[in-house]
Amino acid sequence: MVACVRKTHVIAVCLGCVAWAVVALAGTAQAQQEQAQQAQTPAYSTLADMLENEQTRNTLIQELRRMAADEGAAASAPAAVAKQPEKLSLPRRLADTVSDFAGEVGARLTTIAANLRGIFTSTAGTEAGIDVNVLGQGALNLGLVVLAVVGAFFLFRLLAHPLFSRLSQWSRHGGDKSALLRLLGVVLLATAADILVVALAYVTGNILATFAIGEAGALNTHVALFLNAFLLIELLKAGIRMLFSSRYEGLRLLPIATGDAVYWNRFLARLAGFVGYGMLFAVPLANQNLSFAAGQGVSLLIMLAAFIYATTVVLKNRLKVREGLSAQAQKFSMGTSQVLLRVAARSWHVLAIAYLVMVLFVTLLRPADAL
Numbered sequence: 373m374v375a376c377v378r379k380t381h382v383i384a385v386c387l388g389c390v391a392w393a394v395v396a397l398a399g400t401a402q403a404q405q406e407q408a409q410q411a412q413t414p415a416y417s418t419l420a421d422m423l424e425n426e427q428t429r430n431t432l433i434q435e436l437r438r439m440a441a442d443e444g445a446a447a448s449a450p451a452a453v454a455k456q457p458e459k460l461s462l463p464r465r466l467a468d469t470v471s472d473f474a475g476e477v478g479a480r481l482t483t484i485a486a487n488l489r490g491i492f493t494s495t496a497g498t499e500a501g502i503d504v505n506v507l508g509q510g511a512l513n514l515g516l517v518v519l520a521v522v523g524a525f526f527l528f529r530l531l532a533h534p535l536f537s538r539l540s541q542w543s544r545h546g547g548d549k550s551a552l553l554r555l556l557g558v559v560l561l562a563t564a565a566d567i568l569v570v571a572l573a574y575v576t577g578n579i580l581a582t583f584a585i586g587e588a589g590a591l592n593t594h595v596a597l598f599l600n601a602f603l604l605i606e607l608l609k610a611g612i613r614m615l616f617s618s619r620y621e622g623l624r625l626l627p628i629a630t631g632d633a634v635y636w637n638r639f640l641a642r643l644a645g646f647v648g649y650g651m652l653f654a655v656p657l658a659n660q661n662l663s664f665a666a667g668q669g670v671s672l673l674i675m676l677a678a679f680i681y682a683t684t685v686v687l688k689n690r691l692k693v694r695e696g697l698s699a700q701a702q703k704f705s706m707g708t709s710q711v712l713l714r715v716a717a718r719s720w721h722v723l724a725i726a727y728l729v730m731v732l733f734v735t736l737l738r739p740a741d742a743l
Contacts, residue, residue: 532568647674683725
């Protein structure tokens with residue numbers, strides 16, 4: 373007991389000397405230099421004597437380590453408690469997710485509606501800032517480019533018609549040997565020719581817009597938007613024609629009837645053209661000439677109309693496509709192919725509508741990623 377008291381006394385004296393020395397070093401500038409030196413000299417000598425004693429030094433080290441350990445344990449306890457997340461049940465997590473998503477969609481719709489109201493609400497001291505003459509000249513130049521590009525596209529398609537006809541006849545009447553390889557070969561050749569037609573029409577529009585319409589050597593922004601949209605959308609349509617060739621039966625990659633090929637090719641081409649030209653041309657045009665809020669509103673209207681149209685077509689043809697896929701499943705001898713086609717026949721419309729809903733919500737939340 374006496375030894376413990378002595379150790380505690382020694383530690384207290386050491387800590388007191390250390391604290392006193394630190395206070396003496398941190399004294400204000402107003403204290404006299406001689407008094408500071410007199411106060412520091414005994415502290416330094418006493419501290420040196422205590423550290424020179426091995427027993428006192430070891431005791432001081434052990435006590436400091438114990439105090440440091442206690443302080444670390446006390447500091448880490450709240451952190452450990454804070455790291456443990458609150459355990460929520462699955463229904464609670466789903467409810468929170470749906471609530472957050474619905475709130476974000478609602479806020480997005482509210483913002484778009486408020487911005488659109490602000491566009492059409494005039495305030496005192498504001499002007500329209502639209503030059504009718506410039507707008508009319510730009511619309512005229514754009515209309516001439518559109519007519520030129522569309523005309524060139526149909527002209528090049530007409531010139532490529534004999535090539536497509538010969539490829540289709542060779543694919544259908546070339547014999548039974550290597551029929552699949554022959555079909556793949558002619559489809560690839562026809563697709564390459566189709567892409568070349570689109571590229572020639574695009575180049576024609578670029579040359580005309582740069583050197584014949586508007587300011588020579590300069591490409592108008594509106595015209596550039598249309599030409600880029602035309603290139604991307606017509607390339608997509610070329611891919612659709614590769615699958616549902618409605619005019620050339622021998623170039624049709626999917627084994628469906630001509631009437632069904634015409635129907636689905638027309639539907640997908642309309643949908644791609646409406647959404648593509650709307651999102652790649654009309655929306656940037658509204659952003660540039662009106663406001664970003666107007667572009668968001670146009671984007672929402674386009675995707676809503678496309679969603680309603682596509683969903684209607686999918687539901688209308690749900691049973692017809694199911695019967696067609698079931699009939700194709702009967703032609704396969706392998707059980708795996710039959711099972712996959714039967715599953716697709718029963719669930720294709722659900723997958724299609726789920727994809728359309730996803731695209732619609734992406735348009736609301738992240739318009740830049742809608743396509």
